[in-house]
Amino acid sequence: MKQDTSERKIVIEQNKRFSQSCLWRMQREYFDKEGINAWVNQVPFYITSNPYIAKCYAEIVMSFIRDTIKTNPEAKKNPFYILELGTGSGRFSYYVLKTIAELQKSLGLEDVSICYIMSDFTKHNIQYYETHPALIPFIEKGMVDFALYDMETERPITLLKKNIRLGTDTLVNPLIVFANYIFDTISHDSFAVHDGKLYELLLTISTPENNMHDNKAVEMDKLSIDYGVHEVKGSYYNDPHLDSILDLYKTSLNDTSFLFPIGSIHAIKLLKKLAQNKLFIISSDKGYSAMEQLENLGHPTLSFHGSFSMMVNFHAIATYFKNSGGDYFLQTPRKGIKTSVFYTEALAHTMPETRVAIEKYVEGLSPADYFTLHRRMSDAFQECSLDTIAAHLNFTGWDPHIYLKLASRVNSLVGESDADTVNFIANNLHKMAANYYYMPKSDCVLFEIAVYFHSIKRYDDALKYYLEAKKFVGEQFGLYYNLALCQHHLGHNADALENFKQALKQDENSKETQEWVTYIEKALAEKS
Numbered sequence: 001m002k003q004d005t006s007e008r009k010i011v012i013e014q015n016k017r018f019s020q021s022c023l024w025r026m027q028r029e030y031f032d033k034e035g036i037n038a039w040v041n042q043v044p045f046y047i048t049s050n051p052y053i054a055k056c057y058a059e060i061v062m063s064f065i066r067d068t069i070k071t072n073p074e075a076k077k078n079p080f081y082i083l084e085l086g087t088g089s090g091r092f093s094y095y096v097l098k099t100i101a102e103l104q105k106s107l108g109l110e111d112v113s114i115c116y117i118m119s120d121f122t123k124h125n126i127q128y129y130e131t132h133p134a135l136i137p138f139i140e141k142g143m144v145d146f147a148l149y150d151m152e153t154e155r156p157i158t159l160l161k162k163n164i165r166l167g168t169d170t171l172v173n174p175l176i177v178f179a180n181y182i183f184d185t186i187s188h189d190s191f192a193v194h195d196g197k198l199y200e201l202l203l204t205i206s207t208p209e210n211n212m213h214d215n216k217a218v219e220m221d222k223l224s225i226d227y228g229v230h231e232v233k234g235s236y237y238n239d240p241h242l243d244s245i246l247d248l249y250k251t252s253l254n255d256t257s258f259l260f261p262i263g264s265i266h267a268i269k270l271l272k273k274l275a276q277n278k279l280f281i282i283s284s285d286k287g288y289s290a291m292e293q294l295e296n297l298g299h300p301t302l303s304f305h306g307s308f309s310m311m312v313n314f315h316a317i318a319t320y321f322k323n324s325g326g327d328y329f330l331q332t333p334r335k336g337i338k339t340s341v342f343y344t345e346a347l348a349h350t351m352p353e354t355r356v357a358i359e360k361y362v363e364g365l366s367p368a369d370y371f372t373l374h375r376r377m378s379d380a381f382q383e384c385s386l387d388t389i390a391a392h393l394n395f396t397g398w399d400p401h402i403y404l405k406l407a408s409r410v411n412s413l414v415g416e417s418d419a420d421t422v423n424f425i426a427n428n429l430h431k432m433a434a435n436y437y438y439m440p441k442s443d444c445v446l447f448e449i450a451v452y453f454h455s456i457k458r459y460d461d462a463l464k465y466y467l468e469a470k471k472f473v474g475e476q477f478g479l480y481y482n483l484a485l486c487q488h489h490l491g492h493n494a495d496a497l498e499n500f501k502q503a504l505k506q507d508e509n510s511k512e513t514q515e516w517v518t519y520i521e522k523a524l525a526e527k528s
């Protein structure tokens with residue numbers, strides 16, 4: 001009789017401090033192995049990688065740069081570095097770069113040198129950015145650079161294109177940092193408070209025996225975590241700034257468990273040092289932004305989605321900044337991700353325009369609010385008329401990701417909708433095309449844009465976008481066939497014939513295509 005190995009559990013580690021657990025190694029191995037494929041139906045990305053959140057960040061950053069230059073006009077003589085941590089797919093980076101460049105132009109700040117550093121710990125992601133067609137113009141302008149930076153280490157951060165290190169020589173202006181969905185990904189410690197006492201939560205991790213290969217667990221979502229408690233007496237971190245936060249929780253909270261984002265705080269410390277205490281961070285992540293939210297929580301849970309993530313204790317990061325003379329702005333609690341801004345002492349009193357922008361884009365219509373509204377619309381678009389869809393597309397900043405979800409509804413409505421709406425969409429589709437950021441195994445919005453123009457008989461525009469789409473989608477029956485139809489309508493029958501023949505190569509059984517070939521050959525023969 002065979003033994004059921006799925007039932008037998010192997011203990012992988014026992015009573016470990018959370019930040020020293022093997023979980024973090026497994027997390028890094030996952031991202032390193034998957035590279036860019038992590039964002040193909042695995043790790044969620046849309047909430048932090050859409051044109052709206054990029055606009056929020058770009059507006060805040062340009063206000064911050066203006067404030068800095070107003071306080072110190074000499075600042076213009078040196079570059080402003082923006083470091084993105086745990087960049088991921090690079091889609092957010094592209095939107096933010098594009099919006100910053102547009103704002104620089106409209107605000108007359110093109111003479112300000114901005115260097116945007118896309119960093120990640122895995123070279124596989126960096127290699128993807130370095131050759132990405134959307135990023136190449138920014139690379140050529142010198143506006144974007146790359147860095148291999150593992151936030152769990154204290155190694156220097158070197159810009160791969162410019163071959164310079166971030167440090168006292170380079171960072172004359174404040175260092176601006178973006179941290180999206182990364183504080184939830186790197187190491188945490190875990191604690192509990194009960195009856196005025198503070199406890200460290202120690203992890204025991206086990207998994208079914210059949211999830212083990214070469215002495216290692218294979219799938220992270222098959223891990224089970226149990227917590228043991230151990231009272232903390234005296235100083236835990238031997239760092240007064242950090243220990244005082246634990247003390248605050250011990251005395252202010254009654255009965256709860258909480259996470260302490262120790263990996264993120266270590267990285268922030270390093271960045272503060274590099275930037276000589278002039279650090280400005282914007283971060284969006286799932287998490288807690290108020291002390292009340294930390295009360296009555298059960299032991300921490302991990303969410304698995306290819307990688308794993310946990311709730312970020314933004315309150316602890318904010319308190320860390322406050323304790324060391326800086327300040328913060330935490331979005332008031334609401335459902336969804338939280339956007340937070342942190343800054344060091346040297347910047348705390350000089351940011352009037354930045355404060356206005358934060359009020360508008362963090363507390364006002366925040367990335368979280370945008371996402372909530374978008375989700376409701378995405379659920380309902382089958383009931384929407386074209387004018388509502390057009391307004392929504394405008395609201396999303398002509399986002400290809402959204403258009404791909406509702407393109408079939410748009411195509412079904414175009415014929416019966418009013419001319420103003422149809423033209424409004426048509427006249428803005430170039431913005432959507434400019435927002436296209438290629439990702440493997442994903443649909444190409446350029447093709448859908450071409451279909452829209454095709455359906456409203458704007459064959460020149462349709463042709464242009466079919467040809468652009470060809471660079472990304474490659475040899476496809478539908479592409480050749482549609483190209484040929486547009487060329488025929490434009491009177492380019494020789495080209496049309498060539499593309500109908502290409503379509504036939506893709507699908508030799510297509511009767512319609514065969515008929516077109518015969519028809520056009522005849523027409524061409526009659527003409528000559």
Ligand SMILES: C[S@@+](CC[C@H](N)C(=O)[O-])C[C@H]1O[C@@H](n2cnc3c(N)ncnc32)[C@H](O)[C@@H]1O
Nearest residue numbers: 031045048086087088121149150151152180181
């Ligand atoms: C959850 S993804 C977030 C990606 C992107 N920021 C977003 O919002 O979609 C985490 C990213 O951080 C990177 N990462 C994981 N551990 C890291 C570490 N220790 N240091 C730097 N980057 C890390 C991963 O490769 C991945 O690109």
